[in-house]
Amino acid sequence: MAELLYRVGRFAARRPWAVVAGWIAALALAVGAFVSFGGTLTSSMSIPGTETERVTERLTEELGELGGGTGTIVFRTEDGSDFTEAQQGDISAMLAEIDGIDGVADVVDPFVATSDRAEQEQQLEAGAAQLDEAQRQLDEGSTQIEAARTQLEAAQAQLDAAIAEAKSAGTYALAAAQFAAQQAELDAGAAQLEDRRGELDAGAGELAEQRAQLDDARVLMDAASEIRTVSEDGATAIGVVMFEDDVFSVPSEVVEAVSDELDQAEIDGVQVDYYSATIATAVEGLIGIGEIVGVALALLTLVIMFRALLPALLPIVSSLVGVGVGVAGSLAFSGVVDMSSATPVLGMMLGLAVGIDYALFIINRHRRQVLAGVDVHESIALANGTSGNAVVFAGSTVLVALLALNVTGIPFVGVMGTVAAGCVLVAVLLSVTLTPAMLGIIGLRIVNRRARGQIGHESHARPELKPMKTSRAFARAALAVGALLIIAIPALSMRLGMPDGSSEPVDSSQYRAYTSAAEAFGAGQNGPLLVTAALPAPIDEDDVVAVQADLAGQLLEQGGVVAVAPVGVSEDRDFLAFQVVPIGGPSTESTEQLVHDLRELSPIGDIELGVAGQASGNIDISEKLAGVLPVYLALVVGLSLLILVLVFRSILVPLIATAGFVLSLFAALGAVVAIYQWGWLGPVFGVHTPGPVLNFAPIILIGVLFGLAMDYQLFLVTGMREAFVHGVPARTAVVAGLRNGRAVVTAAAIIMVSVFGGFIFSHLALVRPLGFGLAIGVLFDAFVVRLLLIPALMHLLGEKAWWLPRWLDRILPNVDVEGAALERSHPIHGAATEAGDASSDDVRHADEPVR
Incomplete structure (x- = not known):
């Protein structure tokens, strides 16, 4: 790989404009694909197989109109008074316009809904009054029947008495016909009363059924009494837009049409706002003032490091091209793949950060070689083959960590990891192609005018190296571990969720x-x-x-x-x-x-x-993500151990490196909880309403911080290993490697923190905790773990740090991360190389014996 990158670097340096033109064409192609095929982003997310997903599918199947995406519109009078008739008419007219947009299934007019509810209440009251009147009439009818029954019973008693008297007097036969007629008349009256009683009983039964239905309707009305579309004070109203498609499928042109209608609304005396967290949102505002400030800080760091503006601009230009290609290219697939609004932002964050850092590593190596008198083209090729080889390896660890997000089984997390990995891949390709081309274009202007006069004459002698004191190593290790553990304490109470509207600016x-x-x-x-x-x-x-x-x-x-x-x-x-x-x-x-x-x-x-x-x-999503966190962390830790064993041919170095990553990760999570869930320092970070931690933030932090931690581990500890295998005593080699790489790692970490930190004040609530977590995670890992804790532990372990069982040493391949073989095949006379610096005579004269 190193030899291939050497040839790529030489070609790019000699034919720079061809390489530049190729990347400009790639950028144009990516932007064109996005414009032609780009779809819609959404802040709504789902996971197949969850209970909510299952219920939603059944709901859509049974009641399709309830399965579409929705948006809430809030109308509020500016002076707090009731809506006037004119304002109500304007609001209704505007909602009617939205209802006419293709793709909108229906709208809820708050005033129509309130009127309908009032009408329903009136109907219930009228129905209750009618039932009461019917009951009164039933009661009167029953009273009348009872009175008639009493009269019939009295008449029957009189008839019975007359019949008895006639029989006693022996005159019954003479009056039998008359008695029979009277009895028939009484029987007919009784039958009529029974019929009337039956009618009344039937009416009472029907009335009871109607009253039960009325009572049920009243129960429903009372149960929904707190659901209103116009507030009690009459100053606020809520309208709803219902789309034909679900939250992931609402076409961008439909969203834009609705948004334009709302943004252009001018209703005198009424403030119109809409909350669109549950519907798809158009792609906009990926870059804000915070992100620009972050890139500016990165540029300032590069200027201070290189002491010249032109070489400082190269990593910025390279990373911006990479972001354009990576983000635009990924968004071109947003029409066929569900993407959250945080997906391209994560790709942008990583593309900017690693793009600047990876170019920095190559440019810094080339700059040192030029100062040592190496030919420009040869120096570019060698820097690309050595530091570029380390960049490819480091970028590969980031790619593996991000692509491993797909094993979580959570689609939107996998898409985020894949898009971010694509942006990192583009950054790596740019670093080893466009960066050498731009270095070839600027030539000797890689160093400032004053330094150009000292090329080949600058002294590279370094003072004698001495290992740190053991007591100081103990103190450093204890301080680093103690501080990270304390900061990690809030992570024990971490609660995952999704930010709501209260978290927005x-x-x-x-x-x-x-x-x-x-x-x-x-x-x-x-x-x-x-x-x-x-x-x-x-x-x-x-x-x-x-x-x-x-x-x-x-x-x-x-x-x-x-x-x-x-x-x-x-x-x-x-x-x-x-x-x-x-x-x-x-x-x-x-x-x-x-x-x-x-x-x-x-x-x-x-x-x-x-x-x-x-x-x-x-x-459901938060609980699912919480469930896969331990599995993904175990996978990442396993990958970390495997990669580091291959690179450093050691058992203990991977163990302490991985333990350091876990410490910095939990410290970052603890800081995120303290800021965003507990509300500490809320005004500083724009957290006005604390809430749960963004549910997918921890798993993204694990993937990204793992990759970046491995980057810094490689660029620092490979120098220690290189010095050790060249015969430098183990504890002195720690200082040699630290001195060799701390400047560039420090600058790289500052750049990372600046770029990620710029997203802390993003307008997207989904992005802010990610930016903070990545920034503070890099800060902890680079400055506390890699520059403080790891050197201290390496010193305490001494030569034991590089112990490897013989059987394992025989089967492990030799991974030449720094391109040492390339340096041996392309020797540079008079130029101090990384390995040469680490194994110079002044180092070998330390007080410990040479291996």
Whole structure:
């Protein structure tokens, strides 16, 4: 590989414009593909096989209109007064325009919904009055019947007495016909009374059924009483846009059409905001002021390191081209692959950071060689074959870690890892092709004018190296481990979730919509649940309301429920759906507990319940991610040990390197929890509403920090190993390797922290904790673990650090990361190389014996 990269570097240095033109063409092709085929990004995520996914599929199958994506629009009067008729008319007209957009299934007009609810309440009141009147009439009829029955009984008694008297007097035969007629008349009256009683009883039964139906309807109305579309003070209203497609499939042109309509809305005296966390969002705003500041800090670091502007610009230019190719190329597939809005941002973060760092390693090596008097083209080729070889190997570790995210079985995490890996791959290719080409273009201007006058004459002699004191090594190790463990303590209480609208920037439409809705209608309005009821058999149409009322009452009895409303019934009436509004917002612990309680409530008799909705989906995703974290961490640790054993041919060095990575990882997670979940230093980092840690942040941090930790481990400890195998005493070799690589690793880490830190203030809530976690993770790993802890432990271990069983030494391949074989085949007279520096005579004269 080193020899191949040597030839690539020489070709690029001699034909630089051909290489530059090739990358410009690649950039144009990527941008063109994105413009032609790019689709939609979404902040909604799903995992196949979760309970929410299963319920959603059944819900879409039974009640298709409830399966589409939705968006919430919040209208608020600017002076806090009631909406005027004119304002209501303008809002209704605007919603009607949105309803006419192709791809929009329906809209909910808040004022129409409120009017419909008031009408339903009036109908219930009128129905109750009618039933009361009917009951009064039944009661009067019953009283009349009883009075008539009393009269009949009195007449019957008189007739019976007359008949008895006639029989006693012996005159019955003379009056028998008259008595029979009177008896027939009385019997007819009794029969009429019985018929009337039957009618009244039938009416009473029908009235009881109607009253039961009315009571059920009243139960449903009361259960949904807290679900409103216009606030009690009349100053806030909520409208809903329902799309024909699901959250991942809403076409970008539909989203843009709705967004344009809302952005252009000018309703006098009304603030219009919309919260789109549950629908697809168009690609926009991937670069903000924070990201620009981060790149500027990286440039400043490079200028200070190189003491010249032109060579400092090369890594920036190379990384920007890489980001353009990688991000645009990946977004070209967003039309066929579901991508979250954080996916291209993660690719951008890594593309910028590793692109700058990898170019820096090659440029720094070339610059040192030029100062030592090496021919420019030969120096470029050699730097590409040595440091470039290390870059390829280091980039490969990052690629493996990111691609390993696919083994989690979580599609959107796998897509994020694949896109980020693609951006890293582009950064590596650029580093070993475009960087040598640009170095060939600038020639000797790689060093400043003053330094060019000293080329070949600069002294590279270094002071004698001495190993650090053992007591100091103990102190360094104890300080590093103690500090990282303390910082990691908050990670023990880490709770995963998805940020809601309250986490958005306070000046954003999403934040205003979320907080306005929470203040006017309660926090649960922003995260309603969908609860489904699968009945064992279809029910009669007359029984639907009764079953709904019974289920609504049982759901309302659960702790943490504010309101329940029926929202759908399947055609064959064996599947019901309810909207359940929780007390807390979608990311609160109370809502999480409610989801579990509702699932544990099933079955109710023989009715199976299901829970879906955005909040439920986020909870399922968070639990799934928490479950795969240990598995992925174990995989990464295993990869770490394997790679490091191959590179360093040691057992203990990989163990302490991996332990250091785990320490820095948990310290980074602890810092993320303290800032974003506990709210410490919230104003500094723009955290105005603490909440759960972004659910996919830990697994992304594991993958990315592992790759970067291995980078720094390679660039530092390979120098130690190179010095040791050249005969330098083990403890002195630690200092030699540290001196050889700490400047470039320090600069690289500062650049990483600057680039990642620039995303801390991104406008995307999904990105900010990722930027902070990566920045603080690199800070801990580079400066505390690699530059402080690892050298101290290597010193304490001494020669034991490089112990390897003989049988393992025989079967392991020789991995030449630094391209030492290339240096031997292309010797440079008078130039101090990395290995030469590490094994110079002043090092060999240390107080420990040479191996």
